[in-house]
Amino acid sequence: MKSVDNVVLRAESLTKIYRRGVEEVRALDGVTFSIEEGEFVSIVGQSGSGKTTLLNLIGCMDTPTSGTIEIDGHETSRLSDRQSTRLRSEKIGFVFQHFGLIPTLSVEENIMLPTLFARRAAKGKASELLEQVGLSHRHKHRPHELSGGEMQRVAIARALINSPALLLADEPTGNLDSTNGEAILRLFTDLNRAGLTIIVVTHNPALADAAHRQLNLQDGHLLLESQL
C-alpha cells in the first residue's frame, strides 16, 4: 500500500555489517532518511563511505543487518527472494557505472530485457525510449559498437522500460567524458521533471548539485542532508 504522505522510500536505522573472518566492517550504521515521490536525491561521500551499499539495500540487491527499508509501502527486509525480485522488476530501475549491458544482445534487446523477466510485452515502449534517448538509429547495434555515452543512454532506457517508481544510479557518469556526462545529467533532469524519483550515487559535483537534496555519507554514517 502506498504511503499517504507521498514518501516513496523510507529507511529506518539502516545498518549493514560485513564480516571478513573475525573482522567486522560496518558499511552502514544507523542510517535514517526518507525520499518523497518526484524527488531527485544524490548520495555523496568518499570511497568506502557506504554509498553503493546503501544503493544496493534500497534496490533490494542486498539485505540490511538491521533496520528497515520501505519502498512504495513495501517493507523490503521481510520479502522473500521472489518477492524482492518482483519488487525490483516492477518498482526499481538500475543504472550502473559500468553500464551493465549484455554484450550478446542488441541495443533494443538490452532495453527489453527487464520486460522479459517481468513477462511483459513492450516493443512499442522500447521504441519510444530509444527515441527519447536519441538512439533509434542504433537499435540493432551491439553494445561494443556504441560509445560510452550511448551505452549509458541505453542503460537508462533499459532502467525505464518497466516504468519504475524509483531510478537508482550508481556513478552513472563515472566512466564518461564531460560532454557525455553532461548529456546524462540533462537526461536525468528531464526525467525528474517528468515526475520520476531519482537517487544517484556520484562523485560528480555537477550531478550532485543538480539534485534537490544531497545525502552525505561518511564511514557508514549519514552526516547531513543538504537541501539544494
Added chain:
Amino acid sequence: MLVTLLKMAWRNLFRRRLRTVLTLAGVSVAVAALCSLLSFQQGYQNGMKGELERLGAHVLVVPKGCPYDAASIALHGASWPCYLKEAYLTQVKRTEGVQTAAPVLMNANYTESGEAIVTLGVTPEILAVKKNWLIAGAFPTSNGEVLVGSAFAKKHNLVIGQTFDLPGSAGISLKVCGTLAPTQGADDTYLHLTLADAQRLMKRPGELTHILVRLSDPNEMEGVVGALRACEAGMEMNIVPLSHLFNTIQELVNSMRLLLGSVALIALFVAGAAVSNTVMMAVSERVREIGVLRAVGASKGDVFALILLETLMLCLIAGVIGCLASAVFAPFIEFWLRNRLPFSPTDTLVKPSLTLSLFCLLLTGIFGAIAGMLPSWRAAKLVPALSMK
C-alpha cells in the same frame, strides 16, 4: 520469453569459441561411441536372428567338433573339415518330434581371383526348411542341374537354361534349371545341386556335412534334442539347437559389448564433467553480468534456466554431431568389429537408425541437464550485490 532466452544462450555459447568447440568435440565423441555401440547391439541381434531364420532349421546336426565353427560354416559357406555318414539321416528322420530333416553336403572352391564358389548338395526336403525361397524355374532333379542364388546369377549373368563351367573347378559344366529370388542371406551366393550329384562331384559318396532339422513343435526342443543325442548315431553327431547357439553367441558378444559400453559410459561421464566445468568457468566469467540480470528483474529461476539452457544447447549440439558422426563412421566401425568378433552375421552389423539417434539425443539431454545443475545452481544463488562488485 523462451525465444529470447534461447537466443541469449546460443550467443553465450559462442563467446569463447575454442572452449565451446573443444567441449563439443569431447561430448560428440562420447555420444558417437554410445550411438555406435547401440547401433551395433541392435544390428548384431537383428542380423543373428535374420540369419538363423533364413537358415530355416530349429536344430543343426553337424559332425563332431566345435559346434560353433560348424554352425558358422553352415551359415556362411565353406569347406568342412569332417563329415557325417548319410546313414545317420535315417535315424534323425525317425526321431520323434522331427518334422523334416534336410541333408546337405557343402563344399567351397576358390577361383584364381579368390572368389569362393560354394556348392551345396541338397534334396527336395530342403524346400520344407527354406520356406522363404522363391524359385524361378525348377528345383534340380538330375545330375548337372543347378539352382543358382540370385547374387551368383547376377554376377555371372546366368539365366535359366544356360550352361556354364563351374568356376574354380576345371571340367565341370552345369545347367541352370532355376534361380532363387534374393533372400538377403548367404543362399544368394550358393549353387544348389542334387545331393547325389554333389557327392559325385566332390568325391564324397554317402557323406553329408550337416542336416537341417525342423521340429513339429519348437517348444519340444529339449526333448527332441535329447532323443537325437540318445539315438544310435548320437555319439557321432553334434546336435546344435539354434536358439541355444544364438544365446551362446550373444553371450560371447556381450563381453565385448560390456567392455565397449563401459568405455562409452566413462566417456559420457568425462564429457559430462567437462561440460560442467566449461559452464562453471563461463559462470565465473559472467558473475557481474548475472548480477546485472538479477538487478533488471531476473529471478533465481530465470538465471538457473538460462545457464541450464546453455548447457542443454551445448550437449544437444554435441549429440547431433555425435549421432551424425556415428552414421558416417558406421562402415569403418563395422569393418573393425567384424574382424574381432567370434561370429558375425552377413547382415549389416552397425545399423544407425533415427530411433536410436533420438534415444541417444534424449540421453545426452539428460546427461546435459545433470551436468548443468551445479553451474546453474551456483549462478542462481549468487548474491546480486556481491556479484556486481
